[in-house]
Amino acid sequence: MRQSQTNLDFEYRFGFSMPQNYVFKAQKGLSREIVEQISYFKGEPHWMLQFRLKAYDIFLKKTVPTWGADLSKINFADIYYYIKPTKEQVSSWSDLPKEIKETYDRIGVPEAEKKFLAGVSAQYESEVVYESISRELNKQGVIFCDMDTGLRKYPEIVKEYFGTLIPPTDNKFAALNSAVWSGGSFVYVPKGVHVNLPLQAYFRINSERFGQFERTLIIAEEGSYVHYVEGCTAPIYTSESLHAAVVEIFVKKNARVRYTTVQNWSTNVYNLVTKRARADQAAIMEWVDCNIGSRVTMKYPSVYLYGEGARGEVLSIAFAGKNQHQDAGAKMLHFAPNTSSRIISKSISKAGGRTSYRGLVQVFPGAKNSKVYVSCDALILDKASRSDTYPSMRIKENETAIQHEATVEKLGDEKLFYLTSRGIKKPDAESLLVNGFIDPVAREIPLEYSIELNRLINLEMSGSVG
Amino acid sequence: MLTVKNLDVKVGRKEILSDFSFDFQKGKIYAIMGPNGSGKSTLAYALSGHPLYKITKGEIFLKGKNITDETADKRANAGIFLSFQNPLSLGGVRAYQLLQMAMEKKKSALETRELADKFAQELKISSDLLKRSLNEGASGGEKKKMEVLQAAVLNKDLQIFDEVDTGVDVDALKTIANFLHKHKNGKTYIVITHYNRILHYLKPDEVLIMINGKLKKVGNARLAEKIEKEGYAAITDES
Numbered sequence: 026m027r028q029s030q031t032n033l034d035f036e037y038r039f040g041f042s043m044p045q046n047y048v049f050k051a052q053k054g055l056s057r058e059i060v061e062q063i064s065y066f067k068g069e070p071h072w073m074l075q076f077r078l079k080a081y082d083i084f085l086k087k088t089v090p091t092w093g094a095d096l097s098k099i100n101f102a103d104i105y106y107y108i109k110p111t112k113e114q115v116s117s118w119s120d121l122p123k124e125i126k127e128t129y130d131r132i133g134v135p136e137a138e139k140k141f142l143a144g145v146s147a148q149y150e151s152e153v154v155y156e157s158i159s160r161e162l163n164k165q166g167v168i169f170c171d172m173d174t175g176l177r178k179y180p181e182i183v184k185e186y187f188g189t190l191i192p193p194t195d196n197k198f199a200a201l202n203s204a205v206w207s208g209g210s211f212v213y214v215p216k217g218v219h220v221n222l223p224l225q226a227y228f229r230i231n232s233e234r235f236g237q238f239e240r241t242l243i244i245a246e247e248g249s250y251v252h253y254v255e256g257c258t259a260p261i262y263t264s265e266s267l268h269a270a271v272v273e274i275f276v277k278k279n280a281r282v283r284y285t286t287v288q289n290w291s292t293n294v295y296n297l298v299t300k301r302a303r304a305d306q307a308a309i310m311e312w313v314d315c316n317i318g319s320r321v322t323m324k325y326p327s328v329y330l331y332g333e334g335a336r337g338e339v340l341s342i343a344f345a346g347k348n349q350h351q352d353a354g355a356k357m358l359h360f361a362p363n364t365s366s367r368i369i370s371k372s373i374s375k376a377g378g379r380t381s382y383r384g385l386v387q388v389f390p391g392a393k394n395s396k397v398y399v400s401c402d403a404l405i406l407d408k409a410s411r412s413d414t415y416p417s418m419r420i421k422e423n424e425t426a427i428q429h430e431a432t433v434e435k436l437g438d439e440k441l442f443y444l445t446s447r448g449i450k451k452p453d454a455e456s457l458l459v460n461g462f463i464d465p466v467a468r469e470i471p472l473e474y475s476i477e478l479n480r481l482i483n484l485e486m487s488g489s490v491g
Numbered sequence: 492m493l494t495v496k497n498l499d500v501k502v503g504r505k506e507i508l509s510d511f512s513f514d515f516q517k518g519k520i521y522a523i524m525g526p527n528g529s530g531k532s533t534l535a536y537a538l539s540g541h542p543l544y545k546i547t548k549g550e551i552f553l554k555g556k557n558i559t560d561e562t563a564d565k566r567a568n569a570g571i572f573l574s575f576q577n578p579l580s581l582g583g584v585r586a587y588q589l590l591q592m593a594m595e596k597k598k599s600a601l602e603t604r605e606l607a608d609k610f611a612q613e614l615k616i617s618s619d620l621l622k623r624s625l626n627e628g629a630s631g632g633e634k635k636k637m638e639v640l641q642a643a644v645l646n647k648d649l650q651i652f653d654e655v656d657t658g659v660d661v662d663a664l665k666t667i668a669n670f671l672h673k674h675k676n677g678k679t680y681i682v683i684t685h686y687n688r689i690l691h692y693l694k695p696d697e698v699l700i701m702i703n704g705k706l707k708k709v710g711n712a713r714l715a716e717k718i719e720k721e722g723y724a725a726i727t728d729e730s
Contacts, residue, residue, distance in 0.1 A: 438543055443579045446539050447593040447645060448567035457592065461583025461624070 054102040057081060060204050063107045067173055067207075070180055080193035080203030087197035093383065094321045094352040099295055104267055106205040106238070162220070167251075168213035169224050172240045175211025182213060186242055190273040190301050190329075198269040198297040202238045209239030209270065214249040214280075223252040223285070223471055241272040245280040245308075252283040254471060266294040268319075274302035274310065278332060281309040287474045289318035289481060292349055296322040306332030306361075313469050314341040316351050317481050325383060327356030330364035330392075337366040340466045344482065345378030345410070354383035354415075357397065359422075365396040371463045372403045374410035375486075383415045386427075393424045400430045404462050406455070434462075456486040492517040492679045493538070493571075493649055498549035500530075500537045507533040508704045511549070515649070520680045520693055522715055525701035526723050531683045532576055534701070535653045539573040540566045553649065567593075572647035574638035576654040576683075580626040586637060587621050590644050603644065610640045613673075615666055631658035639667050643674050651681040656689040668692030687719040700726055 328337030
């Protein structure tokens with residue numbers, strides 16, 4: 026553990042950017058014309074253009090939410106809404122342009138791939154340029170591609186599900202994404218198929234004042250299983266960046282989907298993501314959500330428990346350092362009997378950072394014998410930092426078991442003394458305690474990501490004063 | 492080994508220890524006894540460098556080196572170990588992890604692990620305890636054994652045991668005491684206790700009696716026996 030701390034690649038943390046060499050670069054700002062242009066360049070079916078334009082109108086009408094983190098600094102006119110990095114998509118690693126490969130080398134995509142990736146969908150700018158799907162996945166009938174390809178090759182499936190769980194009317198940023206979306210992943214797992222290795226996608230913002238609006242759609246048919254992993258890193262720029270993604274997941278009867286995110290956007294990024302899953306009868310949906318980076322994150326992965334016996338879970342970690350506000354949480358909606366949900370949230374604030382847990386659990390009439398478990402723990406590392414909890418429960422059914430626990434902890438002198446009295450230096454002792462605090466969630470993350478998370482925490486902690 | 496000169500210690504505004512002086516010699520066993528609130532644990536914390544226990548006067552020398560202003564980790568690395576009266580539970584921090592980090596420069600992770608496993612066996616505790624979050628869900632006896640195990644792995648020259656015999660049953664006490672006896676190897680022990688029974692196994696060279704934050708009396712093993720029979724009144728009456 027200590028070793029990884031001393032071997033940290035600082036460049037990785039502070040970001041890097043490659044010279045830009047784009048085929049097409051849209052102008053800044055958003056207009057009806059730009060939305061039309063995006064759809065035109067992508068060669069989309071007419072219904073998608075209509076969907077985008079309708080969403081654009083909704084985006085204009087909706088106001089920026091003021092109930093959460095401060096979003097007043099976002100200047101929508103100062104953002105590029107679409108950039109197409111290379112002319113054609115490439116199918117193998119060696120065909121990738123050199124500078125893009127260099128960027129990926131630094132994140133470590135090839136190594137990761139060698140190890141145990143079933144398929145990589147790596148996003149550079151707003152379009153997926155590299156994608157490889159293993160023969161195994163093809164054989165099983167699993168579709169794993171970027172959303173644009175998904176729309177082109179499987180328009181019927183996309184049309185059936187796209188925007189039905191998160192309509193553009195949901196919120197301003199979902200509307201924005203619906204109007205200008207580009208990239209993201211499309212995953213379809215046929216009935217009874219278990220995808221044994223996690224599907225991973227790497228994301229990257231690499232252009233100043235450029236927002237990324239990827240759109241992900243996952244459909245897991247009856248009795249199937251898939252684990253999707255999303256990890257993000259971004260170079261640091263001085264001006265604001267916006268990341269407004271939408272993720273929709275359909276978990277059919279007896280199916281199970283796990284969606285893991287390790288988010289480490291640079292601290293100028295507004296990360297405003299709408300994630301929602303629908304769980305049918307006896308289906309299981311698990312969100313594992315780690316937010317380390319970004320200036321502001323507002324994200325509340327939700328599960329709509331529609332089918333009897335469905336189960337939803339959100340395990341989350343949020344880390345807020347200087348000038349960061351992580352406003353994260355979860356939403357669980359129980360519509361059917363015997364449904365259960367579990368929310369475990371761990372947040373850490375340091376050096377003036379702010380974390381907020383915002384959660385909603387709703388049990389609708391008739392959702393008898395529902396079980397709800399909510400546990401949110403906050404760790405505050407110094408006096409300048411802040412943590413708030415906004416748990417909301419609306420229970421309209423009497424036969425329900427509800428459990429709610431919340432703790433706020435300060436990194437205690439006693440625990441630090443205990444560890445330092447064993448000869449461990451104070452910053453190392455702090456890292457040990459912070460990593461211990463998040464351990465119940467961190468252990469749910471695939472190994473390579475939990476190692477990365479551990480490194481990030483150690484690095485954040487080693488910068489701590491006092 | 493350890494020389495304490497005219498030590499005054501405050502917690503907040505309250506002075507708990509006043510004018511404590513003593514010379515602890517290498518290889519010996521010392522027992523510190525005294526009623527509740529007499530300053531025994533305060534002395535232990537002050538010697539180990541607890542940041543909330545402020546040394547307002549006096550000096551501490553470890554092997555001739557002035558460590559009065561050193562932080563806890565530096566004192567530990569200079570050769571002090573403290574076995575806590577109330578061992579803390581550390582969520583998500585495994586004993587292996589703690590020991591490996593503390594022993595980083597001295598032993599490989601594997602060696603540390605093997606050593607810990609060996610001592611766990613000697614102390615009759617499951618090595619599962621080493622894999623779990625430290626002390627979480629552990630019994631009183633297991634917690635004290637984990638302290639003793641850490642003492643043996645870290646192997647410091649001066650080891651302070653603050654009420655290692657409190658909250659443990661007769662068998663566990665015997666196991667702990669025999670373990671400490673077996674692994675003494677020329678080290679200096681300071682055993683803080685209320686009871687004489689641990690001292691049957693660990694024969695003290697000297698017994699220090701503390702009352703109201705002051706070192707009241709120093710004697711041999713018989714002093715501990717006397718205290719057990721007659722209580723501290725015998726000593727307070729004398730003065």
